[in-house]
Amino acid sequence: MWCSVEPGAALPTPLCPLQAPPFPPHLHGSPQAQPWRMRGGGRARNGGGPIMAAGGRSWFGALALGVSFLKCLLIPTYHSTDFEVHRNWLAITHNLPLSQWYYEATSEWTLDYPPFFAWFEYALSHIAKYFDPKMLVIENLNYSSHATIFFQRFSVIFTDILFIYAVHECCRCVNGKRSAKDILEKPTFILAVLLLWNFGLLIVDHIHFQYNGFLFGLMLLSVARLCQKRHLEGALLFAILLHFKHIYVYVAPAYGIYLLRSYCFTANNADGSLKWRSFSFLHVILLALIVCLVSALSLGPFIVLGQLPQVISRLFPFKRGLCHAYWAPNFWALYNAADKALTVVGLKYNFLDPNKIPKASMTGGLVQEFQHAVLPSVTPLATLICTFVSILPSVFCLWFKPQGPRGFLQCLVLCALSSFMFGWHVHEKAILLAILPLSLLSVQRAKDAGIYLILTTTGHFSLFPLLFTAPELPIKILLMLLFTVYSFSSLKSLFRRERPLLNWLETIYLVQLVPLEIFCEIIFPLTSWKLQLPFVPLLLTSVYCALGVTYAWLKLYISVLTEHVSVRQKAE
């Protein structure tokens, strides 16, 4: 339960009187009892050492250190072209003046993240020169000496400290079950494992190579700050985050509406509706100031140089296709698959003229454009509209029935999922944007836990094609099993007094992932189809996972919307 909505919690900021506890009472019992006392009881068994944080949270240090060791062990694994991308950015920011950063195009991997990330690479490059100065030469394409690998891998591991801190803060926002004596059954412990040992983050950051860890750290930290009613800090962190990586703009509606509703309006009517007169100009100005300052700091130099259009064109490359090289498991994967199926059927029964079919191979890996044969082609504008429309209900929900941080998180997850479902050129990695915040909800309500299990399992499974090399096959399977077995058993034991988390249909669906994996990775390469239809495993994986993701999205949406109705009825 979110501490900040607890009545009786003595909070430093008396600005937020919207205190209608929106929780179904059967889940949490009386909310009066010691909302902030989640640290009581359950002292970890060991006596603590220097690594241990105060307050009997030694297990947190152990979990964080343990996963850091695992990350170190992953250093010699395969790394993708993203490794070269970041090496190139190190070189660009180190050698060129600011005015050249967004123009340099020696490598095909040009700088396409916002300026703060470029500054981040700039800072890193000043440490990198002590490891191996050759990695900072722009022309040294695909340079990967041992020192380079060590430096880049360790830079990810060390910046993850921010993520660890953010998880720590998030855990403080979750109220412990008062009865749980066993440390392994405390929601805070489970949440820490689900976040710190997240399978997707591990393989994307520490095998595939990216810097998502500290970025998600910023996001979770801002979420934690909002939950702790430190709104300005949360807004500041999110503004900074946006200028690190602009993909987080997908969840900006949730932030905007939440801050407007809960921070700019300081009071509610008795029935929970908005009290228009409580509007606080001071708060709006503060928020605007923060956003403008951060933006000025980030984009200001480029505006002065008159390079803003160039920066924007680098950040939003609409020339890329509807789907990423691997189809992300979203609505468009289903759409494309339907188109393909219709084409095959049409050709077989002569509804279609074979000469009019565009000859585009589907997911060869480098294909950027996909031409539809039967269904109408999709334009970026169409996806934008779809995304907008799909986000709207959740935003409305946040506005008209504010539920404090809980409602904010639900809206955040829905925004992330909706844009994942309908966005243009979505990467399959973007699913993490929904999975990580949903972890926070999953340890608090059985319903969310069920959705979480479906979404994580399918979402993580859809990341499998990222690692296609043989030595990494056991790693991804082992880590996936590790995470899946843990999340299932821990959430099950957490909610063991309630109904089963999944029904039989969902169970069957998830179990089918195992034969699918066996077919895609083991049986298919041995068959003769491998040469004729190389895209079949990717297609199967993404379409099958798309079903699960869509289902989870719908289920979450329905649960949020219906909850909204029931609470309103109660209010009436």
Next chain:
Amino acid sequence: MNPDSVIAMFLVFFFFQVPLGFLQRPAMEKWSLMTVTVLLALTVRWTVSLSSYSGAGKPPMYGDYEAQRHWQEVTYNLPIRQWYFNTSDNNLLYWGLDYPPLTAYHSFLCAYIAKLINPDWIALHTSRGYESQPHKLFMRTTVFVADLLIYIPAVILYCCSLKETSTKKQVSSALCILLYPGLILIDHGHFQYNSVSLGFALWGVLWLSYDWDLLGSVAFCLALNYKQMELYHSLPFFCYLLGKCFKKGLKGKGLVLLTKIAGTVVASFAVCWLPFCTDVEQMMQVLRRLFPIDRGLFEDKVANIWCSLSVLIKIKNVVSPQTQLKLSFAVTFLSLLPTCIKLTVQPSLRGFKLALVSCALSFFLFSFQVHEKSILLVSVPVCLILNEIPFMAMWFLLVSTFSMLPLLLKDGLMLAYTVTMLAFLLACVASFSIFEKTSVEDLQLKPFSLFLKRYVSWFKSFPRIVRSLFLLSVTLMGVLSLMSATVRPPQRLPDLFPVSVSSISCLHFLFFLAYFNIIILWDSKNSRSQKKVS
């Protein structure tokens, strides 16, 4: 059963065999915790196996990896009668087979699979020094599978059979044992199949603890026939079983049991050696290959007493090889004697485990022709007492891994070494309150301290002393590891770091030998005094 638990089971069953012990217990919690533990251990093993192996890219002799590959080549291509003989096709000087028959059969089995994948890997003569990424993957997989099938189930079942401990303690013991860095680094990094022989020995201990003496003997015979180094464990097995027979009375049930055990041992040996039994010359040749007496007292820098002494006196030059043999035999025998007598007279499971530790340690310290990797034979029994004496066991396990540092450095496993050591330390500290368990009682030294009380009175500050000794030792190991990896030794003393590593480890081992002997010998007084109290 809930649907989600069905999923978890399905996921696991599709990829792994799960020891049946899990299913007999109703507690789902324990089942999933153990699964998570095993998965974690497997992940660590596989990530370590991504690093380099012994002798990678170092012609002409390469290393243990090439030795194992060569054995596959030899066993697959040559008739069984030539395996241990020097022939035109089998140059024994180039990694000749010098392990017992089971190893050879295992190599043959692996070679059979290798042949299906790529015949070049085991082609006679031409495949020498074959190295490639797919081949490395194949070899690593064979070790991984062997570990998964033999060693890990034994550890899990052993931990599940621990009595008077909570589920959480059992799981954390399993986690710590499975994360023991020494075995992971040698098997999955350096490249050997120690987990097979050690796993069989563990199965032996496990079955003896269930009172299934015959099965236990079979398992131990398999271990012995996989690696002759398992002889280090043979005396405790022998003494324990003999003591058990004595206890039952040598004229009645005891004699029957003894006959049965003897019959089982002979039969399992006969089965293992069947192809070589046709000819006495064959057997003699195998034995000559297994026990090469002419190789000298010790090789390389090993942390035993002879190597450490030779820093002061060059034993190898002073004493003749025959005398060396006799000397080492005599010293080993003397150091083994008390433990073995004690175990025979008072056979108990606890005493048996401790005797495994102390006998193996005596062998390691004093016997002839010891390899640095043989310390694993001590470490695995130490793992078995990890939940009883966590502090000492963890300390020993750290030192044992440290003693192999020069070898691991040579193989380029420094990163894996550092990380697995720290992870193991973390796992132990997090699951057993290591630093609170340094009192006299926790170290099981109560009887000994009562015995000494008449003479000394410093036992009050004992926990503090032990703790500071431990911290000193860990610091020393850390500093030395760091220096070995980074600092270039002075030109006059090129072996400075390996020698100091082995001497320091040897000192530790002597200390541990004394400690374990004290526990074993003062054990009965403990029970007697308890009886008196009650």
